[in-house]
Amino acid sequence: MISDGFHYNKLPTNSLLFNGLNQQIMAANSILIISHQRPDGDSCGSSLALFNYLKTSGKNVAIFMADQPPSYFSFLPGLEVITGDRMLLNRQWDLVIVLDSSDWAHTQVKPSNLLRKMTINIDHHFSNNRFGDINCVDDLASSTCEIIYKFFTEIKLALNYQLATCLLCGILSDTGGFYNSATTIEAIKISARLIDQGAKMYKINNQVGRNRTINGLRLWGEVLARLKIDADLKIAYTYVREEEYKKYLINDEELDGLINFLNALTDVSISALFRINRNQTVVSLRTTKDNINVAQIAQLYGGGGHQKAAGFTLPYTLDEDSDLLSFLKKDNNRCML
The missing domain is CATH 3.10.310.30 (Diaminopimelate Epimerase; Chain A, domain 1)
Incomplete structure (x- = not known):
């Protein structure tokens, strides 16, 4: 199954894509999440939010990033599960989900050496080269966290404080705190819903923005x-x-x-x-x-x-x-x- 990506204004297409994506997730027992080198708020937030969902769904799941996340993301629930242990790449995985990466090169992982049955690519970068078996790519989204939020909404997953915090961190990170051109009405509306679910915008901004020595x-x-x-x-x-x-x-x-x-x-x-x-x-x-x-x-x-x-x-x-x-x-x- 191969999808060339989508834009969220095509609601029926998204519904089919998100539900098809969830079917692949539910069919897998072991899942490896990979994101790009030099982790940022969006890569960490989207990876941890998805990890939380997969773990509570009973999956054997791990997160690989070539570099350790910056210390100022320590407030994110579960940050300690992110690892750069390359032994993970030698295991057999039912499913690999690559987040917030326009291509394999940005992950510092060689796909030819990665043992997996399927790759799902979820991203919002304009330059994404659709390298997955399933490509969930929306370059109109503010962040990969915005796409994960829409995925959770489509499958009717109830959000808790932990999920909301991770997702809001990614949106705030990639919009520069609603300062740059990635800021959209949709991103602001979603952020409001995440705050309503318990995410603390001021705490996230303090942790990520006030980290200078x-x-x-x-x-x-x-x-x-x-x-x-x-x-x-x-x-x-x-x-x-x-x-x-x-x-x-x-x-x-x-x-x-x-x-x-x-x-x-x-x-x-x-x-x-x-x-x-x-x-x-x-x-x-x-x-x-x-x-x-x-x-x-x-x-x-x-x-x-x-x-x-x-x-x-x-x-x-x-x-x-x-x-x-x-x-x-x-x-x-x-x-x-």
């Missing part, structure tokens, strides 16, 4: 001090080096939010943050312009995301300043701007 802010200061703007392309860009994390004794997660902060700049079309590591360069892109699609740039380099927020990883190290600007001015990048 003094050393983390000092690093922000260094990164912002070398911010440059190219007037020709109207691009603001800066970088952070791997050794700077060690200098300030902080984790990579301390820089989460910096690229969104740069996106508030006026007279700039695109903001770019380069994380320069020993063997690779991680690039994050943001825009507020309706006529620019940064996901298309990311796809050129095996990445993905949304029209206004995307990223990718280069398998080599870029040098500071001159290399970064030269990369941004490549012909195939310029044509997207």
Whole structure:
């Protein structure tokens, strides 16, 4: 059974898809949930909400993520079940459900080595390549948590505080607290229902948004001090080096939010943050312009995301300043701007 995805305004199609998805879940005994590397609020929230449902349905279920979730998600019920133990990938699974990932590459899992009977792909990214046997992909949804909420609603699952907290965390994370372009009337209505079920919006915002340390802010200061703007392309860009994390004794997660902060700049079309590591360069892109699609740039380099927020990883190290600007001015990048 293969589905090419859906948009939620096609209600009969969604009803059939959600119920078909639930039939596959009920038919499986062992289920592995996988989400992308560098977990965020949506990947953690959707994975834990689905885990909760599967566990209470009597399934043998586990969650694999290549990286451990940031510590500021510790308030999420059940966060400790998320593991990066690759021994899980050597087991035989009846069903694998991949959440919030546009392709296999973002999970750091090789599908050819994964023993499973079926793969279900649930995602909201514009760049999703429909890699599942069943593809539940809605690029109009604010988040994967929004899709999981609609799935639970369709199968008439009663929500409790734990489920509501996980789902609201994902929606708030991917909408930037109802600040960015992913914010829709539907997302706000769903969030209101989740708050009605006991989720505490202010607590989630406090945990996720107020997580800076003094050393983390000092690093922000260094990164912002070398911010440059190219007037020709109207691009603001800066970088952070791997050794700077060690200098300030902080984790990579301390820089989460910096690229969104740069996106508030006026007279700039695109903001770019380069994380320069020993063997690779991680690039994050943001825009507020309706006529620019940064996901298309990311796809050129095996990445993905949304029209206004995307990223990718280069398998080599870029040098500071001159290399970064030269990369941004490549012909195939310029044509997207």
